[in-house]
Amino acid sequence: MKIRKFQIQEADLIYKYLPANYIECLQCNFSSRKKVSSDDIMIAFWTDSPQWVERLFKLRNLLVKPFGIQGGNNDSRHKLEKSIRTGGTYKFMSISEKSDEETILCANDKHLVMYLSIKVKELNERDKDVTVSTLVKFHNLLGRVYFSIIYPFHYIIVRSMLKSVLKKFENQP
Template identity: 30%
Template sequence: MAQVSHTPLPQQSRLWGKVSDGDFIDGYAVESLLSPREAADIGLTMPGWADALLRLRNTLVKPLGLKTESTDTGDGAIFPVEYEGADELILGTDDRHLNFRICLRQDAGRVHMATWVHRNNVLGRAYLMLVMPFHRLITRDAMRRIARAS
């Protein structure tokens, strides 16, 4: 099975146009010939344990007025599509506490996944700090599933 490597998103990605000083951006890659859409369909389908964490998150943040819908379309969706091309798919949304995008990019036989976060306020900074350990687990698990499907 292909190794998940912690690596920057290729510079040609449209996502880099959003990144400002102080923003969070990470990047992972695996060897894979999957398209970005195929990789997203596999990687963003949450396993039971991650889905349970997302339900807990939604319960906890709903009183704060943060987005909690889990549909994949429309203005209220957690992962609406912002851009889709042959080599790249960018999903995400803006919320009161932070703006985030997930990018999947096919580049030279590798699928890259990056998450960008712009924190809008103190709540956004605290939220990102709390979810970061879970983010890393979920992202690496998603990349392993993409690698297995390749």
């Protein structure tokens, strides 16, 4: 599965949240006979992470707690899944917009706001393109410092989580 850099398109819902201090857009192709929605991938993205990623998030949550940065959103998979499917809110994450192909999650705290867009485009009855776009807007200096520290991990983690999630959907009957 090859993940490639891509550009946010004007037709994407996430486009209206530009400009941002940080922009990343990745795309890859996967095959599944099963209908896979952007909600399905968003839910798996936040609830079915590889173990090493889970451990990193736990460490991150411990380290940032003294600075008032929020963390830890996956203690109730059912509540998180419900908020994604219904366009609701769970802790500091909310679904800011949805369409048939795209779901945008917003994580907002006093230091920065992050938008994560998952867009699934069916190419034919089997092949699909998934596009994952991340936008980050800093509210203050602490947001800038925090993101500069996590950026190298972000790059590795997003790609790893995307591959892991898509393998679960790939080639399903």
